[in-house]
Amino acid sequence: MWSYALKRGGATAVTLVAASVVIFAFIHLVPGDPIYILLGDTATPDQIDALRRQLGLDQPIIVQYLRWAGHALSGDLGRSIFFQAPVLSVIADGVETSTLLASMTMIWVLLIGVPIGTIAAMRHGSWLDQCLSGAAMLMASVPTFWVGLYLILVFAAWLGWLPSSGYPSIFEGGIANLRYLILPSLTLAAPNAALILRLTRASMLDVSREDYVRTARAKGIRPWQVVRRHILRNALLTIVSAFGFTFAALLSEAVVTETVFALPGIGRLVVQSILRRDYPVIQGVILVVVVLYLAINLVVDLSYRLLDPRVELQ
Amino acid sequence: MNGRGTALLLAPFTARPIAMIGLSVLLAMVVAALFAPLLAPYDPYALDPAIRLTPPNALHWFGTDQYGRDTLSRAIYSARMALLIGAGVVSFAMATGVPIGVLSALFPRLGHVLMRAVDVLMAFPSLLLALGLIVILGPSVANSIIAIGAAYLTTTSRIIYGLTLRLRAETYVEAARSMGARTPWLITRHILPNLVSPLLVQASFVFAFAQLGAASLDFLGLGASPDIPSWGNMLAESRTFITRAPWLLFFPGMMIVLTAFSLNLVGDALRDRLDPRFREMFGGEG
Numbered sequence: 001m002w003s004y005a006l007k008r009g010g011a012t013a014v015t016l017v018a019a020s021v022v023i024f025a026f027i028h029l030v031p032g033d034p035i036y037i038l039l040g041d042t043a044t045p046d047q048i049d050a051l052r053r054q055l056g057l058d059q060p061i062i063v064q065y066l067r068w069a070g071h072a073l074s075g076d077l078g079r080s081i082f083f084q085a086p087v088l089s090v091i092a093d094g095v096e097t098s099t100l101l102a103s104m105t106m107i108w109v110l111l112i113g114v115p116i117g118t119i120a121a122m123r124h125g126s127w128l129d130q131c132l133s134g135a136a137m138l139m140a141s142v143p144t145f146w147v148g149l150y151l152i153l154v155f156a157a158w159l160g161w162l163p164s165s166g167y168p169s170i171f172e173g174g175i176a177n178l179r180y181l182i183l184p185s186l187t188l189a190a191p192n193a194a195l196i197l198r199l200t201r202a203s204m205l206d207v208s209r210e211d212y213v214r215t216a217r218a219k220g221i222r223p224w225q226v227v228r229r230h231i232l233r234n235a236l237l238t239i240v241s242a243f244g245f246t247f248a249a250l251l252s253e254a255v256v257t258e259t260v261f262a263l264p265g266i267g268r269l270v271v272q273s274i275l276r277r278d279y280p281v282i283q284g285v286i287l288v289v290v291v292l293y294l295a296i297n298l299v300v301d302l303s304y305r306l307l308d309p310r311v312e313l314q
Numbered sequence: 315m316n317g318r319g320t321a322l323l324l325a326p327f328t329a330r331p332i333a334m335i336g337l338s339v340l341l342a343m344v345v346a347a348l349f350a351p352l353l354a355p356y357d358p359y360a361l362d363p364a365i366r367l368t369p370p371n372a373l374h375w376f377g378t379d380q381y382g383r384d385t386l387s388r389a390i391y392s393a394r395m396a397l398l399i400g401a402g403v404v405s406f407a408m409a410t411g412v413p414i415g416v417l418s419a420l421f422p423r424l425g426h427v428l429m430r431a432v433d434v435l436m437a438f439p440s441l442l443l444a445l446g447l448i449v450i451l452g453p454s455v456a457n458s459i460i461a462i463g464a465a466y467l468t469t470t471s472r473i474i475y476g477l478t479l480r481l482r483a484e485t486y487v488e489a490a491r492s493m494g495a496r497t498p499w500l501i502t503r504h505i506l507p508n509l510v511s512p513l514l515v516q517a518s519f520v521f522a523f524a525q526l527g528a529a530s531l532d533f534l535g536l537g538a539s540p541d542i543p544s545w546g547n548m549l550a551e552s553r554t555f556i557t558r559a560p561w562l563l564f565f566p567g568m569m570i571v572l573t574a575f576s577l578n579l580v581g582d583a584l585r586d587r588l589d590p591r592f593r594e595m596f597g598g599e600g
Contacts, residue, residue, distance in 0.1 A: 286442060
């Protein structure tokens with residue numbers, strides 16, 4: 001196990017280094033002089049000279065990369081042009097919203113996807129199964145922002161039950177502020193619940209063909225006991241690992257949802273920074289998200305192998 | 315795909331009525347895109363302030379927008395953009411993913427480098443990758459295609475890589491190889507013909523996802539220029555008027571859903587007809 005973990009961790013580290021080169025190159029690939037990109041159009045010649053020396057832009061590109069990577073490792077992701085503040089603190093301001101949104105989304109995904117997927121698998125081939133599977137495919141074919149706009153129209157504009165935009169921190173307004181995240185999290189949950197539903201159904205069908213399930217049935221164990229103790233428990237392994245990937249994917253899918261609901265999260269920060277040409281912030285967010293994405297994938301992969309002794313450790 | 319004609323081509327659909335409906339919807343979309351000037355009742359660009367924001371009626375079936383433009387006509391013309399984006403993204407993903415996948419599987423050393431590069435690309439969540447590319451390239455229709463296509467380059471090359479590895483181990487490929495067949499011959503005679511059906515499946519799913527991706531970019535104002543009729547642009551504009559003119563939200567969204575859902579139905583039907591060994595590459599279920 002340990003040798004596998006080391007190997008897998010090493011591969012992730014190599015991928016991360018390669019990805020960081022791509023992210024570093026981003027500032028140089030954006031059309032224009034990096035100095036003006038980093039300082040904005042209003043920079044004075046003094047500022048330009050100072051930054052050019054500070055970044056070492058006269059140095060070879062490899063030295064520039066190592067310098068940038070070193071700063072990033074110590075938490076210095078550069079300065080935002082728009083906010084005139086460190087990029088890391090700008091990103092940190094969006095963490096509360098984005099984390100709560102992702103967590104609430106995962107709760108909906110769990111509550112909708114797993115039970116309905118189980119029902120579909122238990123009634124495999126019936127009209128109920130076909131309806132549920134069809135509904136899941138439909139949910140996966142709907143643009144998230146369209147669902148979001150409809151939820152706003154119905155629950156905020158017509159019924160007036162829930163707020164349509166913004167999110168005041170729960171640390172200031174109390175736990176009741178979570179109601180601001182109900183519609184956005186449902187929006188984000190729709191396609192992902194559909195995915196988990198299909199996966200739950202597929203992996204339960206897979207497991208139900210195993211010999212030990214047939215044996216359990218032949219021994220005369222009650223059908224729901226077989227489903228609960230033999231099928232679901234084994235199928236959950238695949239589902240749990242898919243949860244990790246879904247959570248990682250939410251980091252990027254939230255971009256559109258946060259924009260629709262005007263939530264002060266990391267996703268909307270990206271879109272606004274693109275429109276403001278605040279390139280250091282875009283670069284910082286991409287770096288942070290890629291690190292998180294790789295870390296989650298690594299943890300999921302390792303825990304999967306830890307939980308299931310049958311998985312071969314190569 | 316061995317020339318037994320349309321009956322064989324339609325076999326996955328005749329057995330499944332719902333997939334046939336999906337195929338018909340897609341054909342209707344293609345017809346709408348090709349014959350938009352004949353089918354659209356009005357000029358999609360014609361402004362008429364006198365009838366701005368009128369609900370659906372006998373003259374304007376889908377109502378009119380904030381400039382008095384006919385929503386039905388704009389929705390029909392938008393099918394062109396949907397088709398262009400879908401075909402563009404599929405072509406981009408195939409033109410890059412197929413050579414990367416096939417060559418990686420046949421030349422392990424090259425494959426080691428190429429597939430690691432694909433891994434690096436996969437470390438970027440797809441929408442973030444698309445947004446980063448748009449920042450570098452600038453927003454436009456062509457760049458939307460590249461930005462969305464880049465995300466499916468990775469999945470396509472991985473699937474093709476896995477399939478080619480399996481094909482390479484087949485007895486008939488080994489036999490051809492031991493008889494002295496050269497690599498180009500192997501690729502054109504034994505590998506590519508066997509990849510056609512799985513590629514068709516992958517193409518329908520990528521086409522569907524491209525619709526959603528392009529709609530998101532347009533909605534964020536980072537895709538096609540706002541004056542081009544596209545379903546995503548129409549939805550972006552409708553946002554300001556959702557309480558006054560909900561129909562502006564309904565029709566373009568329905569077009570996206572219909573297109574993506576039909577493509578998924580078609581992809582599903584095609585996948586279920588695949589060789590079982592290939593099917594699992596697409597997460598096929600029993």
